[in-house]
Amino acid sequence: MIFQALNSMKNPKNIVIFVSGNGSNMSNLIAHFDSNPDIDVESVFSNKKECLGIINAQKAGVNTVTFSKQELEDGNVTELVDLLNIDLIVLAGFLLKIPIEFTSHFENKIVNVHPSLLPKFGGKGMYGKHVHKAVIEAGETKSGITFHYVNENYDEGNIIEQFECEINPKDTWEDLESKIQQLEHEHFPVVIEKLLTQ
Numbered sequence: 001m002i003f004q005a006l007n008s009m010k011n012p013k014n015i016v017i018f019v020s021g022n023g024s025n026m027s028n029l030i031a032h033f034d035s036n037p038d039i040d041v042e043s044v045f046s047n048k049k050e051c052l053g054i055i056n057a058q059k060a061g062v063n064t065v066t067f068s069k070q071e072l073e074d075g076n077v078t079e080l081v082d083l084l085n086i087d088l089i090v091l092a093g094f095l096l097k098i099p100i101e102f103t104s105h106f107e108n109k110i111v112n113v114h115p116s117l118l119p120k121f122g123g124k125g126m127y128g129k130h131v132h133k134a135v136i137e138a139g140e141t142k143s144g145i146t147f148h149y150v151n152e153n154y155d156e157g158n159i160i161e162q163f164e165c166e167i168n169p170k171d172t173w174e175d176l177e178s179k180i181q182q183l184e185h186e187h188f189p190v191v192i193e194k195l196l197t198q
């Protein structure tokens with residue numbers, strides 16, 4: 001027990017979070033891991049200089065890095081993440097296509113949350129409200145979230161875990177969005193903890 005405690009004080013696991021928008025998952029993860037000495041949010045990375053995610057990460061006192069699509073594609077971001085000695089790269093509403101050089105360098109170290117039950121409603125153009133609108137239009141009776149590893153193809157990496165919610169006949173895409181957000185906030189920290197500490 002004491003050894004375990006000492007070990008975690010010496011060696012917290014480091015994560016970086018990639019965001020492109022509001023970053024509500026990012027804020028939830030930062031708040032959650034604030035009280036967990038085993039996991040440290042080292043930095044928040046974004047391709048959007050002034051997105052709410054970056055503003056809120058700075059308010060929370062977390063180091064932030066912004067970069068261009070070009071810098072992601074030419075390996076600059078890979079080099080920087082390498083220097084930080086990161087255990088897990090967490091995509092939380094990160095919307096740029098990630099190049100194969102990055103995904104193969106960090107194989108099985110990048111985790112994404114997708115707001116549907118993959119393989120349904122995944123792929124290019126399927127993000128955020130576009131997913132919820134498509135799910136409602138298709139008349140689905142349930143949806144959910146998928147945590148998966150990231151490879152070079154949109155939403156096709158190995159699935160880690162999925163969680164479902166029901167859709168009522170009168171639900172709008174906004175209703176579904178809020179059910180999905182609740183699921184994500186509840187499960188994302190737990191999934192990361194499991195991946196890093198088991």
Ligand code: GAR
Nearest residue numbers: 022023024025093113114115127128
């Ligand atoms: C989340 O619902 C996440 O599942 C989705 O973007 C939202 C980001 O919300 N990601 C995708 O659609 C990826 N294909 P947040 O910025 O408030 O965390």
